[in-house]
Amino acid sequence: MTPMPQTDSATTPTSSSAAPLTPRPWTVVLTACAGQFLVVLDVSVVNVALPSMRSDLGLSAAGLQWVISAYAIAFAGFMLLGGRAADLYGRKAMFLLGLGLFTAASVAGGLAQEGWQLVAGRAVQGLGAALLSPATLTLVTGAVPAGSARTRAIATWTAVGAAGGAAGGFVGGLLVDLLSWRWVLLVNVPVGVVVLAGAVLWLRESRTGTGRRLDLPGAVLVTAGLATLAYGIVQTEAAGWTDPETLLTLLGGLGLLAVFVAVEARTAAPLMPLKLFRTRAVSAANVGILLCGSSSFGMWFFMTTYAQSVLDYTPLRAGLALVPSSLSVVLGSKLAPRLMPAVGARNLAVAGALVGAAGFAWQSTMTAEGGFLTTILGPGILMMGGIGLATTPLATLATSSAAPGDAGLVSGLVNTSRTMGGALGIAVLTTLATAVSGPAASSAGLTAGYAAAFRVSTAVLVGAALLMLVWLPKRTPGVRSRAW
Numbered sequence: 001m002t003p004m005p006q007t008d009s010a011t012t013p014t015s016s017s018a019a020p021l022t023p024r025p026w027t028v029v030l031t032a033c034a035g036q037f038l039v040v041l042d043v044s045v046v047n048v049a050l051p052s053m054r055s056d057l058g059l060s061a062a063g064l065q066w067v068i069s070a071y072a073i074a075f076a077g078f079m080l081l082g083g084r085a086a087d088l089y090g091r092k093a094m095f096l097l098g099l100g101l102f103t104a105a106s107v108a109g110g111l112a113q114e115g116w117q118l119v120a121g122r123a124v125q126g127l128g129a130a131l132l133s134p135a136t137l138t139l140v141t142g143a144v145p146a147g148s149a150r151t152r153a154i155a156t157w158t159a160v161g162a163a164g165g166a167a168g169g170f171v172g173g174l175l176v177d178l179l180s181w182r183w184v185l186l187v188n189v190p191v192g193v194v195v196l197a198g199a200v201l202w203l204r205e206s207r208t209g210t211g212r213r214l215d216l217p218g219a220v221l222v223t224a225g226l227a228t229l230a231y232g233i234v235q236t237e238a239a240g241w242t243d244p245e246t247l248l249t250l251l252g253g254l255g256l257l258a259v260f261v262a263v264e265a266r267t268a269a270p271l272m273p274l275k276l277f278r279t280r281a282v283s284a285a286n287v288g289i290l291l292c293g294s295s296s297f298g299m300w301f302f303m304t305t306y307a308q309s310v311l312d313y314t315p316l317r318a319g320l321a322l323v324p325s326s327l328s329v330v331l332g333s334k335l336a337p338r339l340m341p342a343v344g345a346r347n348l349a350v351a352g353a354l355v356g357a358a359g360f361a362w363q364s365t366m367t368a369e370g371g372f373l374t375t376i377l378g379p380g381i382l383m384m385g386g387i388g389l390a391t392t393p394l395a396t397l398a399t400s401s402a403a404p405g406d407a408g409l410v411s412g413l414v415n416t417s418r419t420m421g422g423a424l425g426i427a428v429l430t431t432l433a434t435a436v437s438g439p440a441a442s443s444a445g446l447t448a449g450y451a452a453a454f455r456v457s458t459a460v461l462v463g464a465a466l467l468m469l470v471w472l473p474k475r476t477p478g479v480r481s482r483a484w
Helices: 025-044 047-057 061-077 079-089 091-110 115-143 148-178 188-202 216-239 244-264 274-278 280-309 315-321 323-343 345-363 372-400 404-437 443-471
Strands: none
Touching (some): 025 091, 025 188, 047 115, 047 315, 061 115, 079 216, 079 404, 091 188, 115 372, 148 280, 148 315, 148 323, 148 372, 280 315, 280 404, 280 443, 315 323, 323 345
16 A cells, blocks of 8 residues: 655645644644543543433433433534545644534533533534544544554554543543532533643644535435434434334434445545445454444443442442553553564454453353452453554554545544444443343343343454454555654
């Protein structure tokens, strides 16, 4: 593959006019990763605050579900649009717009006096996150020349994103115990303001779509399709997979996406050039990311619930118990760039998936009387360490294979694959766990349901490893580069 030219970067001005000195790559990576941490953190940080939200705002069970779903649907639905907008209108511009929306919505949600206000704030947060998140990965890959240095930068982005999702339970529990549920949203405000200031100072504008127009029909179709599909997936948790309304919603989302593909095949300047999927690295890596996401998102959900509902941990203690798992995914992500030159991106992704599968298999032996060392610490380290080892080479393969004009779009595709995989995984695994647990939902029943979910996750990761072994290219795209 032809490496991405160094002229397409977050540090490249959009014109030849005089401009300030190029910022150091580490400042760009730091700023972009801080933005990514915020948006991933908010996927899970509100979970432990839900009971307090319900009692304070008088939310119904359905309303409580929408506090989670509104964010997830907007996040997944607008992600590809956000990625293409970054290419056309500027990565820095979309970063600032997305983070500004996200921060303002955090204020609105944190100060909400009615349930609908909280849900609306969460939806706008998701929209801001969808504009922001693709820009973060594009800024990271553009700030550093292709090769080992870019791989390390992507590893940092992967680790920070994974840590954001992992830290949600701990941060949420800490804020709820010490302050109130409102601070799981309001804490974004001071952090968001600091990151916005850093972005204004350190990021330089870049775009590759000068003269091109946004494919409006494609944007409407893919956004509506992804949002409808995400809505159908989250509805399965309450209504089940066989509910007629759920099935109609899922089929409607798939139908809209099918129409989107047909329109894109005939559009001169499509939102999503279908030729992207003829690149093995892009297609196979995104499928691998989707499958890894479907397992890892479910892991955090089930382990947090298991610790609190079965082992009687407090929210804060449950969050602390998962800190080693959080650190292991960071370690795995940062170790990956050192291993890739020796074993290759494909082999490392396969090995990481198998390590993760071993952890999930161990976790599936959990009991209602389990101890910390054998039912949380040991399997958690293997599960998330493996996911960290697998995700970095997959993200590297996908983004390094993109043409400069499609960098933002591919970044949006990577994020969409991870988000949709996580939503799909949680929906399927929760349905399975509930079916196994039965109506009594005793500690033993809950544990049996969770164990069944971990067995399925094991099979998914083994299947992902086999698929990647066959489908991923053997060589890592990129060139040698200096460290940063």
